[in-house]
Amino acid sequence: MAMPSGLRKVALTAHVASSVGWLGSVTAFLALAIGGLTGEDAQRVRGAYLAMEVTGWYVIVPLAFASLLTGLVQSLGTPWGLLRHYWVLAKLALTVVATFLLLLHMQVVDHVADTAARTSLSGSDLDGMRVQLVLDAAAAVVVLLANTALSIYKPRGITRYGWRVQQTQRASRADGVSVDTAAAAQA
Numbered sequence: 001m002a003m004p005s006g007l008r009k010v011a012l013t014a015h016v017a018s019s020v021g022w023l024g025s026v027t028a029f030l031a032l033a034i035g036g037l038t039g040e041d042a043q044r045v046r047g048a049y050l051a052m053e054v055t056g057w058y059v060i061v062p063l064a065f066a067s068l069l070t071g072l073v074q075s076l077g078t079p080w081g082l083l084r085h086y087w088v089l090a091k092l093a094l095t096v097v098a099t100f101l102l103l104l105h106m107q108v109v110d111h112v113a114d115t116a117a118r119t120s121l122s123g124s125d126l127d128g129m130r131v132q133l134v135l136d137a138a139a140a141v142v143v144l145l146a147n148t149a150l151s152i153y154k155p156r157g158i159t160r161y162g163w164r165v166q167q168t169q170r171a172s173r174a175d176g177v178s179v180d181t182a183a184a185a186q187a
Helices: 005-038 042-077 086-118 127-153 160-175 179-186
Strands: none
Touching: 005 042, 005 127, 042 086, 086 127
């Protein structure tokens, strides 16, 4: 079922804004993580980790869920469909996994931020977790850039379901039945 043009543009705008916002906020988070790991000034290090916690919970997590939700709306309301093209499935899988890992990652962020709030982190305090924050954020940037590339390049390849839908649409056109009628019959 295709969305009306105006609604489709609103949904696309919401999806692009939330996805780009997610990428940008994760990039800022990465900068804070690097600053927290390499910083010499205890106050700046503390501030970086406290800012990461706020940014994570109030910006990154909501944008991740908004991107996931708006992506589902986009796929279900456009001809691309949710299950028709491999690139759409790849984006969905990457987004679901990234969102799940983000929620796990936020536990580490909470622990480091809580420690930073109570003490002055020295160079070796929570070293493994602080390095993990940098590596996780860098990996998230790579995944989000991959999703962006998939959206732009839309690699060829349709799923078996997509192929069947395509064949049904072609047969319907050949029989003189409208595509909308054939799609309604499949639903």
